[in-house]
Amino acid sequence: MNPKRFFVVFLLVLPLLLFGIMLPAQASPSVQEFPSPTPGPDGRILYTVQAGDSCFRIEALYGITVDQLRGLNPQLDENCTLIVGDQLMLGIGGPAALSPTPGPSPTLAPPTVTPTPPAGTTEICVLLYDDLNGDALRQETEIGIADGAVSVSNTAGTFSDTKSTVSVIDPDTEEPLPVCFTDVPAGEYNVSVAVPENYNPTTQLTSTFTINAGDIALFDFGAQSQTETIAETVPENSGGGGTSPIFGILGGILLLGGLGLAWYAFQQRKPAKRFKGGRYLK
DSSP: OOHHHHHHHHHHHHHHHHHHHHSOOOOOOOOOOOOOOOOOTTSEEEEEOOTTOOHHHHHHHHOOOHHHHHHHOTTOOTTOOOOTTOEEEEEEOOOTTOOOOOOOOOOOOOOOOOOOOOSSEEEEEEEEEEOSSOSSSOOTTOOBOSSOEEEEEETTSSOEEEEEOOOOBOTTTOSBOOEEEEEEESEEEEEEEEOOTTEEESSOSEEEEEEOTTOEEEEEEEEEESSOOOOOOOOTTSSOOOOOHHHHHHHHHHHHHHHHHHHHHHHHTSOOOEEETTEEEO
């Protein structure tokens, strides 16, 4: 190479070398490592703010917009100011590394069945009669008792009613009028009767039964008055009769008279005593 040309090149390169030596050595920026967005036990994805972070940097790193970041973190102001050490929520995911532990199979409770009343209506009539002879069977002469109470209710809970009994004779049938419950839904029913205070029941006062639509049920319940006395009559020509008190008195008089006659006869049979020489002789 021509010495002159080499010298010229050296003069041109030397200032560049001196300028590079005079510049302060700058360390390369450290690479910041960001934790992976792994959900915590509660499902939240959290990030701890570090030095130099900004909302736009977090947006670029995790693909979340600044508006979404503000929505998940209400503490951020309009300028999205970050404080080192604060935790930001980046989203919500499933719990991390949770291994489900199998437990006992749940036992299903039996379903609750709501009873549906059958369609159609029926009629229930109840007669509380005066059982004069107490035989628990109603005769034609035994009429109804007033001021009793009759209660009718079904087991489904859709019907319940109470009425008072009456002592009325139907002029058409000449039979006692019962207490009737009309437009009653078909189903299973309980009927109970309460007798007045001055009566004693002669039959059972409750009954459970099932009635279908269109049917009519009639029940008789008996009771007997506590103050009424039924006279007992003796049949004619029965071969027996009562004893009059007069005949008893006459019989007593005759008996006493017979005893008196017997005593007198016994005294007459004794020998008479004689008195001689100052003593009785036989």
